[in-house]
Amino acid sequence: MKAHRTQDKTSYHHCRINENQTTLSLPTIQLFVWPPMNCRTVQAIMPIGGAMKIIFDWRLSRVVDDQDNIVDEIMWGGKMSPSGVAKRLLKIQQGRLLPEVMTLSERFPEAQIDPLGVLSEPNWPREEESEEVFQRSTLLLAKMRVADSSKDMDRRLDMLVSATLEARSTWTTSESRCIEWAGLFITEADLDSQRHEIPLSIASSETIIEASEKLGVSPPKHMPSDSEWSSMVSHASSVKSSSIILEQLEDSIREIATAHVPSLSALLGPVSAAKMISLAGGRKRLARMPSGSLQVLGAHAAMSAHRRGAPPPKHGAVLFSMPQVNRSPRWVRGKIARYLAGKASIAVRVDHFDGGPWGKSQIDEINSEIEAIKAKFPKPPKRN
Structure with missing residues (x-):
């Protein structure tokens, strides 16, 4: 194994070559080199044939083939401090790629990046001296995430x-x-x-x-x-x-x-909009929810009874609290609730995907349509 040490303080890499494999030389790649006037280059060697993947953790990034042979690897050589390790762990937790992974991906574009590949590697190298720093960094990361949770609206x-x-x-x-x-x-x-x-x-x-x-x-x-x-x-x-x-x-x-979901607040009222977000588990989940599911939010008891053979609920507690629904004749409440749920589904998507907030004209148009539904069905339907 040939080890190439760059002049950068952040990383070094190993290039492992199987003597029995046919190799293909790729163009040289400049990798984490400092200072610029003393640039050194390394040459990536890629075996021909066989699927490759890139596996990594906070310390080591590695390219392996389908036989788990190590093709190339880059070790992070930065300052081993809890804050530095915590920042790298945060990047991995957020689904972002580390610089070493991006370098290996450029060198081996056909390799698939597998962020969970380390979990299936029983022989993944460990360093005892970095374990203490890793433990301290995980505690620091937990504190960072808890502190950041206060910005979650x-x-x-x-x-x-x-x-x-x-x-x-x-x-x-x-x-x-x-x-x-x-x-x-x-x-x-x-x-x-x-x-x-x-x-x-x-x-x-x-x-x-x-x-x-x-x-x-x-x-x-x-x-x-x-x-x-x-x-x-x-x-x-x-x-x-x-x-x-x-x-x-x-x-x-x-x-x-009103600031977080202005369109939904204008349609349902801020308190009802907040209740709907709380029941759905967040604005993102509510924006991706079908209008039929949104319509019955809060109808837990009715849904449980429906599983035992009772008729399905026409609306949940949030929509029923709206005067457009609870002050309407009982035979049109389901129709109005379904119409409001469809409009609420559109409104929360407008808010989540940064659309223009709804104004008075849109709300007046929706209320006019609700009055038209009432006028269309002035009497209860005849029962057979």
Whole structure:
């Protein structure tokens, strides 16, 4: 084996030649040489016949034939530091080619690049002195990837949507308990029309009589004890705080969703668009999803029942939350949901592939078409 050492500090290569193989000389190639005034060249030797592939890891790139004979290889000779190795590992993780691989690919254009070939090589050379650096670099790479995850808008939206669902669940339960608790004493209060006023009145009052006056009703016949009233005030205050937190979360969703998926947000609303992205697992997956799958996003229970023989769902929870669907007659909801799903599929593809965001004219045209669907089917179909 002849080893050629270049004057570059980044790599050197070995050229392994089987004496029994017929070889073909290729033009000389300048490889990682520095400084330019002292350029050295190496000559690539290629065996005739037999498929070749390029296999590599962060340290070594190698050309082998179909008999696993080593034809050529380049060893990375850069500074063996955790940061340098981590950058090379990141390139491999992103599917990018290392400089040594590109050099071998130019030298052997017919060789196939196999990024997973090292996994099937039981005799792949290892160096004990580089193992410690490799372990430290993998830890550094993990930290880099975790830090970079904060720029993923899909994950940020998913966190906001999940937090909003949890906050809404907490607020709904606490508010219901607060209304029911207040109605036990303030019996003349209208628990439906004054639903939003009751927690605010209790939280801002010193006594239950003052809360009754703010609600415009008569004082209760039986008064709660001081500790009981204190507990009611604390509970009402938590309902008020939960409401503020929920509003802040939804405002954040509107801000990010409008920037991330402007067309889909204009069509469905920012909150519904964010929910759809969260259910699909990201904007990219949603953009590649058929409109039929998009139509039933969120219909988990209905899809499970459909597998057991029930009729298929006409729409998922996200589309049903749209007033165009839930305020329409039941016999046209499926048609409108299917039409909206098709338009939503186009809108998210426009956003993902950097198209021009939709404006008011496109949304008005879609709403006009929805009204035309309602007018076309004013009565339910006759059943046989």
